[in-house]
Amino acid sequence: MALSPEDKEEYDEQRFAWIGADTVLATKDxxxxxxxxxxxxxxxxxxxxxxxxxxxxxxxxxxxxxxxxxxxxxxxxxxxxxxxxxxxxxxxxxxxxxxxxxxxxxxxxxxxxxxxxxxxxxxxxxxxxxxxxxxxxxxxxxxxxxxxxxxxxxxxxxxxxxxxxxxxxxxxxxxxxxxxxxxxxxxxxxxxxxxxxxxxxxxxxxLEPYALGSARDREEWLELVLGMEDLLPLANHPEGSLEDEAAYLYHRTGGSIGSLRGLLGDAAIEAILTGKERVDRALMDDIILDEEAVRHAQESTAPSPTHSRAKKTG
CATH class of the missing domain: 3.40.50.300 (P-loop containing nucleotide triphosphate hydrolases)
Known part of the structure; x- marks a missing residue:
C-alpha cells in the first residue's frame, strides 16, 4: 500500500515473473x-x-x-x-x-x-x-x-x-x-x-500421478499443495489456508503437478490484478485449466454405467 503506482507496477511485474519461472520443488519421487x-x-x-x-x-x-x-x-x-x-x-x-x-x-x-x-x-x-x-x-x-x-x-x-x-x-x-x-x-x-x-x-x-487412496497418498498430495502455496508471492494470503482445499485441488487437477502449478499460479496472478492478494475457492473456481486437467477431472467424476444422471464436474 505504501508503494507509488509506478513502484507497485514494477513490483507486480517481478511477482508475475516469479510465478511464471521454473519452480524448483521436491516431489514424492x-x-x-x-x-x-x-x-x-x-x-x-x-x-x-x-x-x-x-x-x-x-x-x-x-x-x-x-x-x-x-x-x-x-x-x-x-x-x-x-x-x-x-x-x-x-x-x-x-x-x-x-x-x-x-x-x-x-x-x-x-x-x-x-x-x-x-x-x-x-x-x-x-x-x-x-x-x-x-x-x-x-x-x-x-x-x-x-x-x-x-x-x-x-x-x-x-x-x-x-x-x-x-x-x-x-x-x-x-x-x-x-x-x-x-x-x-x-x-x-x-x-x-x-x-x-x-x-x-x-x-x-x-512417474505416476498423485493419488488420494491412502493416508500416505493424501499426505504427499497435501505436502505438495502446501509447498506450492508457500511460493505464492501474495500479501494477504494466510499460511496453510489451502489445506482444506487439498481434495478440491486434486479433483480440479487430476493429481498433476503441472496443472496444480498452473491453477495456483493463475489464481495468484488474478489475486494480484484485483488487489485481493489471496487465493480462495471462489477465485480458483473461475480459473480455466488446461484441457488435460479438464479431461482427467471429467473422467474422475463420470457416472458409472448403472447411473443415468450425469454428475457436475465443477
Whole structure:
C-alpha cells in the first residue's frame, strides 16, 4: 500500500515473473530418483571401456518430469560448487531441450546455447559437438539433463541421425545423462533398432500421478499443495489456508503437478490484478485449466454405467 503506482507496477511485474519461472520443488519421487542417479554418477566417475549408463524420467504430460529433474540438478549444482567454487568457470549442470523435428545440428546447438557459446552457422553437427565436449570438460560439467526427448523422431532420417549423434555425444562426455520425456517406453527413441541400444544403457523411472487412496497418498498430495502455496508471492494470503482445499485441488487437477502449478499460479496472478492478494475457492473456481486437467477431472467424476444422471464436474 505504501508503494507509488509506478513502484507497485514494477513490483507486480517481478511477482508475475516469479510465478511464471521454473519452480524448483521436491516431489514424492525426488528421493527415489536421487538415489538411482547417485549410483549412475558413481559409475560415471569410474574409468570403463563400456558406454556410460543414462537415467530416464518418463510419464504423461504434467506429472512434474522437468520439475523433478531441475530439483535434482539444483541439488547437484550446490554440492559441486561447494567443492569447485562458485565462479563462472564452473558449470556443474547443463540443461537442454530437444526441439521438435530435431536434426543433429539443432540438438547440439541446444547444448551450446545453454553454455552461452557463440557457434558460427556454418559449423556442422560434428564440429559443434567437438566444441561442446571441450567446453563441458573445461567447465567441469558432471550432470547433463536433456528434456523433451520424445521429440527425437527416429522413424525419420533427421531424427535417427540426431539420436545417433546423441549416442556419440554421451560416449565422449564424462557426465551422467538424465533424459526426460512423455511416455518414453513407447517413444521413437526407445523403440526400433536404435531404441534397443538406448534401452540397454538406460535406467527408466516412470512417474505416476498423485493419488488420494491412502493416508500416505493424501499426505504427499497435501505436502505438495502446501509447498506450492508457500511460493505464492501474495500479501494477504494466510499460511496453510489451502489445506482444506487439498481434495478440491486434486479433483480440479487430476493429481498433476503441472496443472496444480498452473491453477495456483493463475489464481495468484488474478489475486494480484484485483488487489485481493489471496487465493480462495471462489477465485480458483473461475480459473480455466488446461484441457488435460479438464479431461482427467471429467473422467474422475463420470457416472458409472448403472447411473443415468450425469454428475457436475465443477
Amino acid at each position: 525426488s528421493d527415489q530418483i536421487d538415489k538411482h542417479l547417485r549410483i549412475i554418477q558413481a559409475r560415471v566417475r569410474t574409468k570403463s571401456a563400456t558406454a556410460h549408463r543414462a537415467f530416464a524420467i518418463s510419464g504423461r504430460a504434467g506429472l512434474g518430469k522437468s520439475t523433478t529433474a531441475l530439483t535434482l540438478g539444483k541439488k547437484h549444482e550446490r554440492q559441486r560448487r561447494k567443492l569447485l567454487g562458485d565462479g563462472p568457470e564452473v558449470t556443474p549442470v547443463v540443461y537442454a531441450v530437444v526441439p521438435p523435428g530435431a536434426t543433429p545440428k539443432m540438438l547440439m546447438r541446444a547444448f551450446a546455447t545453454w553454455l552461452d557459446m557463440q557457434v558460427p552457422q556454418r559449423l556442422d553437427a560434428p564440429s559443434i559437438t567437438d566444441q561442446v565436449v571441450r567446453v563441458l570438460a573445461q567447465q567441469k560439467t558432471t550432470l547433463v539433463i536433456l528434456d523433451e526427448v520424445h521429440n527425437l523422431r527416429t522413424t525419420r532420417s533427421a531424427g535417427a541421425e540426431a539420436a545417433s549423434q546423441l549416442k556419440v555425444f554421451t560416449e565422449r562426455v564424462d557426465a551422467a545423462f538424465v533424459y526426460c520425456g512423455i511416455d518414453l517406453l513407447t517413444s521413437d527413441l526407445f523403440t526400433g533398432d536404435i531404441g534397443k541400444q538406448v534401452r540397454a544403457r538406460t535406467k527408466m523411472y516412470a
